[in-house]
Amino acid sequence: MSKKTIPSSRQAEIMRWLEEVDTLTIKQLVNKFEVSVMTIHRDLDHLQTGGKVQKVHGGVMLAQIGENREGTAVCSLCNDKISAHTQFVITWEGGEQGTYCCPHCGLLALNGTAKTAVSGLASDFLYGRMINVYQASYIIDSDVQLCCIPSTICFATVTDAKKFQRGFGGQLMTYMTASTHLTTIHRQ
Amino acid sequence: MSKKTIPSSRQAEIMRWLEEVDTLTIKQLVNKFEVSVMTIHRDLDHLQTGGKVQKVHGGVMLAQIGENREGTAVCSLCNDKISAHTQFVITWEGGEQGTYCCPHCGLLALNGTAKTAVSGLASDFLYGRMINVYQASYIIDSDVQLCCIPSTICFATVTDAKKFQRGFGGQLMTYMTASTHLTTIHRQ
DNA sequence: GCAGTTTATATCATATCTTAACAAAAAATC
DNA sequence: GATTTTTTGTTAAGATATGATATAAACTGC
Numbered sequence: 001m002s003k004k005t006i007p008s009s010r011q012a013e014i015m016r017w018l019e020e021v022d023t024l025t026i027k028q029l030v031n032k033f034e035v036s037v038m039t040i041h042r043d044l045d046h047l048q049t050g051g052k053v054q055k056v057h058g059g060v061m062l063a064q065i066g067e068n069r070e071g072t073a074v075c076s077l078c079n080d081k082i083s084a085h086t087q088f089v090i091t092w093e094g095g096e097q098g099t100y101c102c103p104h105c106g107l108l109a110l111n112g113t114a115k116t117a118v119s120g121l122a123s124d125f126l127y128g129r130m131i132n133v134y135q136a137s138y139i140i141d142s143d144v145q146l147c148c149i150p151s152t153i154c155f156a157t158v159t160d161a162k163k164f165q166r167g168f169g170g171q172l173m174t175y176m177t178a179s180t181h182l183t184t185i186h187r188q
Numbered sequence: 189m190s191k192k193t194i195p196s197s198r199q200a201e202i203m204r205w206l207e208e209v210d211t212l213t214i215k216q217l218v219n220k221f222e223v224s225v226m227t228i229h230r231d232l233d234h235l236q237t238g239g240k241v242q243k244v245h246g247g248v249m250l251a252q253i254g255e256n257r258e259g260t261a262v263c264s265l266c267n268d269k270i271s272a273h274t275q276f277v278i279t280w281e282g283g284e285q286g287t288y289c290c291p292h293c294g295l296l297a298l299n300g301t302a303k304t305a306v307s308g309l310a311s312d313f314l315y316g317r318m319i320n321v322y323q324a325s326y327i328i329d330s331d332v333q334l335c336c337i338p339s340t341i342c343f344a345t346v347t348d349a350k351k352f353q354r355g356f357g358g359q360l361m362t363y364m365t366a367s368t369h370l371t372t373i374h375r376q
Numbered sequence: 377g378c379a380g381t382t383t384a385t386a387t388c389a390t391a392t393c394t395t396a397a398c399a400a401a402a403a404a405t406c
Numbered sequence: 407g408a409t410t411t412t413t414t415g416t417t418a419a420g421a422t423a424t425g426a427t428a429t430a431a432a433c434t435g436c
Binding site for chain 1: 383385393
Binding site: 005006008012084089099117118121123124127128129131134136 | 210244245247265266296301333374
């Protein structure tokens with residue numbers, strides 16, 4: 001590969017290479033693509049804002065922040081790390097998005113602001129599907145503590161939630177009850 | 189290689205070429221088809237509204253859901269992984285694109301923003317073809333839960349949707365009814 | 377800590393690419 | 407054949423990419 005290419009394909013190629021070797025130096029990239037150091041820097045800046053990559057002194061490395069996506073690998077509320085297994089995503093009116101570590105923070109965020117949410121999706125605990133948070137069932141304070149406390153776990157169906165409750169305890173709640181419960185214990 | 193042709197066959201040829209090489213520059217296309225830069229740009233604009241292709245500075249790339257250059261293989265709304273089987277692609281005015289994991293998120297995105305969509309394409313559940321989301325039929329809340337909940341599945345024809353419904357239940361909806369339904373249950 | 381070296385960032389001038397508006401050419405319609 | 411529509415090319419203005427240079431920051435040895 002020596003011909004000069006367009007920025008996007010060069011960046012795509014950097015990504016592919018990086019996925020093989022994990023780390024690359026600026027010099028390696030300059031030699032391969034035959035562009036200036038500055039151009040490589042700018043490519044890396046660009047990729048870094050995409051979140052998959054992290055610049056280090058002298059080069060780049062893959063940014064393996066969990067298994068997640070862009071820069072926001074931490075909860076918009078509590079700053080804890082976000083696992084795909086418990087994540088909670090709110091899209092606000094206006095297009096802004098918040099990603100939360102678990103339903104605990106997600107419900108607090110939904111209830112604790114004047115903003116209106118366009119959608120709220122949470123990861124179903126059993127199957128990992130993203131479900132409408134208003135229709136979901138919640139088990140609060142069970143024996144399973146994954147993230148924040150009180151532990152708040154999200155299920156697609158009441159049946160699933162009840163089966164879980166039978167084994168691990170906790171209180172079964174709807175969106176409304178869970179939401180007010182979490183908000184009030186945080187204010188008392 | 190080829191003499192001047194009509195726009196649609198030139199665009200089809202661009203697509204075929206692009207599927208081989210992933211990325212093409214404007215220059216390559218100008219040389220091959222012996223038309224002006226402007227004509228190529230217009231061809232690419234046209235292809236881009238189809239959602240399968242993405243213009244980048246200096247050329248085009250396949251809008252691959254697998255390994256896009258910025259790396260986002262996750263739903264623009266819920267952050268879940270996107271499968272080609274259920275994907276939903278919206279091209280907004282201005283050229284920006286959003287890829288969604290399934291019609292559930294796609295419809296929410298379409299309805300939940302002030303932006304206007306240039307096109308919306310969703311994968312037909314039975315055959316996998318990309319179809320116009322405004323003309324599609326939707327089955328909501330069937331027994332088949334592939335992605336988000338409430339499960340929202342997309343069909344090219346009402347007939348297909350009804351046959352599916354006979355076996356797996358759910359509610360049959362048009363774009364309008366599905367869109368308002370999903371939006372309202374998200375706001376209740 | 378200090379100097380010397382390397383690497384990063386900021387800014388500028390230049391080159392390249394993109395877009396919109398207009399006009400010419402070709403094709404389709406009547 | 408004249409009119410309308412579609413396609414195409416030209417131009418100019420704006421946006422983006424690039425490389426060179428200068429300055430700031432980070433590493434290296436001591």
